[in-house]
Amino acid sequence: MNHNEKTPANTDHSSEQPLEERVNNRSHRPDSDAFRTFMASQWAPGSAELPARAEVADHAARRRRAISGQFKNERLVIPAGPLKVRSNDCDYRFRPHSAFAHLTGLGVDHEPDAVLVLDPVADGEGDDGGNHRATLYFRPMAGRDSKAFYADSRSGEFWIGRRPTLAEFQALLGLPTADLSELEVAVTKNVGETSVGGTSIRLVRKVDENIDALVDTARYNTAKNPDAMDFSILDDLDAQLAEELSALRLVKDEWEIEQMKVAVAATIAGFEEIVKALPRAVAHKRGERVVEGAFFARAREEGNELGYDTIAAAGNNATVLHWNRNTGTVDSGKLLLVDAGVEADTLYTADVTRTLPVNGKYTEVQRKIYQAVLDAADAAFAVAVPGRKFREVHEAAMKVLAERLSDWGMLPVTAEVALSPAGQQHRRWMPHGTSHHLGLDVHDCAQARADLYIDGIITEGMIFTIEPGLYFKDEDLAIPAEYRGHGVRIEDDILITANGPVNLSAALPREADAVEAWMANLLG
Numbered sequence: 001m002n003h004n005e006k007t008p009a010n011t012d013h014s015s016e017q018p019l020e021e022r023v024n025n026r027s028h029r030p031d032s033d034a035f036r037t038f039m040a041s042q043w044a045p046g047s048a049e050l051p052a053r054a055e056v057a058d059h060a061a062r063r064r065r066a067i068s069g070q071f072k073n074e075r076l077v078i079p080a081g082p083l084k085v086r087s088n089d090c091d092y093r094f095r096p097h098s099a100f101a102h103l104t105g106l107g108v109d110h111e112p113d114a115v116l117v118l119d120p121v122a123d124g125e126g127d128d129g130g131n132h133r134a135t136l137y138f139r140p141m142a143g144r145d146s147k148a149f150y151a152d153s154r155s156g157e158f159w160i161g162r163r164p165t166l167a168e169f170q171a172l173l174g175l176p177t178a179d180l181s182e183l184e185v186a187v188t189k190n191v192g193e194t195s196v197g198g199t200s201i202r203l204v205r206k207v208d209e210n211i212d213a214l215v216d217t218a219r220y221n222t223a224k225n226p227d228a229m230d231f232s233i234l235d236d237l238d239a240q241l242a243e244e245l246s247a248l249r250l251v252k253d254e255w256e257i258e259q260m261k262v263a264v265a266a267t268i269a270g271f272e273e274i275v276k277a278l279p280r281a282v283a284h285k286r287g288e289r290v291v292e293g294a295f296f297a298r299a300r301e302e303g304n305e306l307g308y309d310t311i312a313a314a315g316n317n318a319t320v321l322h323w324n325r326n327t328g329t330v331d332s333g334k335l336l337l338v339d340a341g342v343e344a345d346t347l348y349t350a351d352v353t354r355t356l357p358v359n360g361k362y363t364e365v366q367r368k369i370y371q372a373v374l375d376a377a378d379a380a381f382a383v384a385v386p387g388r389k390f391r392e393v394h395e396a397a398m399k400v401l402a403e404r405l406s407d408w409g410m411l412p413v414t415a416e417v418a419l420s421p422a423g424q425q426h427r428r429w430m431p432h433g434t435s436h437h438l439g440l441d442v443h444d445c446a447q448a449r450a451d452l453y454i455d456g457i458i459t460e461g462m463i464f465t466i467e468p469g470l471y472f473k474d475e476d477l478a479i480p481a482e483y484r485g486h487g488v489r490i491e492d493d494i495l496i497t498a499n500g501p502v503n504l505s506a507a508l509p510r511e512a513d514a515v516e517a518w519m520a521n522l523l524g
Contacts, residue, residue: 023089029151040145050171051164056105056346057174059255061128063248064103068118068130070244074200076118076132077187077215078103078245079208083112083154091154093305095347097207098440099245104136105173107346108304110163112155114138115211117186120199136173139180140166187214192222202241239447246447249439251461256439257495259348260463264493264504266302266342267350270295271508274312274338275522278330278358287330288312291338299342307341307349308442314358318487319471321432332359335366337487341442351442351465352505353491360519365482367512369470373488374510376400376468380434384466384494384501390456394434397468402426410479428478429470437464438493460498467491 017025067076080096094112101107104116118132126132141163142148142156150158157163166177178186192198203215219234220226252260277294281287291312299306313323314330318337330336336358341350355370357363362370376397383396399419405426406415418425437444437453445453469489472479493504509518 036147039150043144046165051168052171053174054105054172056255057172059253060103060105061174062253064118064132064134065128065130066248067103067244068126068132071118071120071202071241072123072131073120073194074202075120075187075191076241077201077203077211078116078118079204079211080106080111080114080116080138081207082210089153095305097204098249098347098444099204099242100207101347101440102245102249103134104175107344110169111136111138113180113208115180115183115187115208117183119186134175135186136169136175136177137180137183137186138166138169138177184214187211188218191218193224198222200237203238204242204245205235205238242447243449246445247449247452249445250437250448250452250456251459252439252463253461256348257461257463259344259346260350260439260493260495261504262346263303263307263342263344263348263350264352265507266298266344267340267352268505268508269302270298270340270342271338271352271354272522273298275356275519278336278519278523281330282332282358285329286327288314288317288326288328291330291336292326295338295340299340303342304345304347305343307343307351311337311339311353313337313339313487316474316485316487318355318489319473319485320487321471330358333363334358335362335486335488337489339489339491347440349438349440349442350493350505351438351467351491352493352508353467353469353489354508354510354515355488355490356515356519360523361516362512366486366488369472369483369486369488370490370512372401372404373468373470373490374512375404376434377466377490377492377510380466380468381494381501381503384435384458384464384496386458386460386496386498386500388458390435390458390464391454393458393464393466397434397466398426398430401430401468401470405429408480408483410483429472430468431471432467432469434468435464435466437462439463458496460496462496463504464494464496465491466494 078100080100083091083094086092096106096111100116115137116134117137118134120132123131127134139155148156150156153159170177190199191201194200201215205212220229223229273294274291277290281290284290292310295310296306309324311322311324312326313320314328314336315334317323317328318335335355337355339353341352343349357366379400380393380397383392402415402418405411411418411425413423413425417423467489471487472483474485476484490510495502495504509515
């Protein structure tokens with residue numbers, strides 16, 4: 001090789017094609033004037049009829065009104081989030097941030113990059129007599145006379161299908177809409193320190209890095225002494241917004257409750273598909289994937305997606321709390337723990353777990369463990385009533401499990417000592433919590449304060465799980481051999497009413513005999 005020649009590493013690339021454009025090198029896209037003219041012509045006009053106002057619109061308006069009252073005189077910015085890349089130029093299916101979905105009522109995949117802005121106004125002059133006027137900013141679909149119509153694989157109608165127009169979204173949601181190109185002015189106008197008449201901004205952060213940058217830049221540029229800015233104070237202000245938006249979801253409205261029922265019903269149908277697929281799962285070298293696939297097919301048929309990755313854990317894998325590799329076999333005589341939930345088109349998700357005997361019959365030891373977990377769940381149900389503390393649900397379940405473990409000779413101390421804060425030995429076999437709130441997120445309301453969540457008072461309209469379990473690993477030498485390799489969890493979705501808890505997932509059998517009969521009926 002002639003060492004005077006330029007090597008590839010030394011080549012000047014400054015005049016070459018930008019990296020971000022090279023993904024299109026695989027394509028032969030037409031770009032002649034004749035093509036563009038022809039492509040823009042002879043399309044049927046779209047319908048001028050606007051959709052009826054959606055049922056969710058009034059509920060979303062009440063949610064915005066509630067959050068408005070807590071942040072008077074401050075601009076609130078709630079992004080939907082952008083598309084997320086899975087690999088190279090392939091995106092994941094879009095799902096908006098849950099706070100955005102809650103305040104707009106929008107589900108499915110309509111609005112990547114959209115932003116909801118609540119602009120402060122004088123007391124009583126805002127929407128529904130509140131303190132803000134809301135506007136939804138999003139990128140309208142490119143016209144059929146534009147290049148983006150056929151050339152933009154992320155947003156062009158020829159690639160992704162039609163999306164609603166500004167006018168259609170406004171009619172559907174009862175919410176003013178505007179082109180995303182107007183967002184920068186809407187967010188940054190009059191921004192400044194309130195002491196000098198400026199408008200303060202609160203942002204739901206870490207949803208869209210472009211919006212984070214826009215708000216941070218506006219704050220910096222309008223500060224009296226930008227070099228002395230304490231950004232941690234601003235982060236705290238934003239965190240308070242996230243906290244209150246999360247707490248707003250602790251109690252569900254009537255519409256949300258109906259969506260949860262839809263998600264649970266689809267989830268139960270998915271569990272039926274799992275049982276029907278068991279013979280194929282047993283015969284397959286990755287039977288857990290057969291189980292996962294059976295549920296996923298139903299989730300996509302009846303809902304938007306999975307609410308979270310399905311746990312399909314057979315045998316000792318059932319003792320791994322978040323086993324979702326699902327690469328194992330499903331063997332006759334073992335238990336199969338399935339933790340799965342369908343996310344409805346409105347983005348509300350169920351979260352249900354059942355532990356099934358693969359061959360349709362529990363062994364004596366399996367039934368013994370199963371009954372202990374069921375008894376713990378029933379004890380938790382009994383205290384899940386308005387006026388009790390949320391943490392008492394967990395405490396009730398733990399009392400049953402600790403006593404049962406003591407009866408079986410597994411605890412190195414008495415059940416009473418184990419249940420004390422200084423003990424907790426029983427948690428070796430049940431290290432997770434018994435309950436969590438459920439809704440738009442599988443672990444809903446996660447940013448709410450502890451005094452409203454774990455130390456909060458159970459209130460009518462709450463929906464949460466009850467999910468005790470026992471997990472005896474193959475390699476656990478602290479227990480008798482016959483218990484090893486068995487993991488059991490039973491999880492139901494609970495609606496709190498004035499009369500006590502209602503099990504939304506009750507149609508899916510829980511008692512051991514009922515599970516066996518249900519499986520036998522499905523397998524014929």
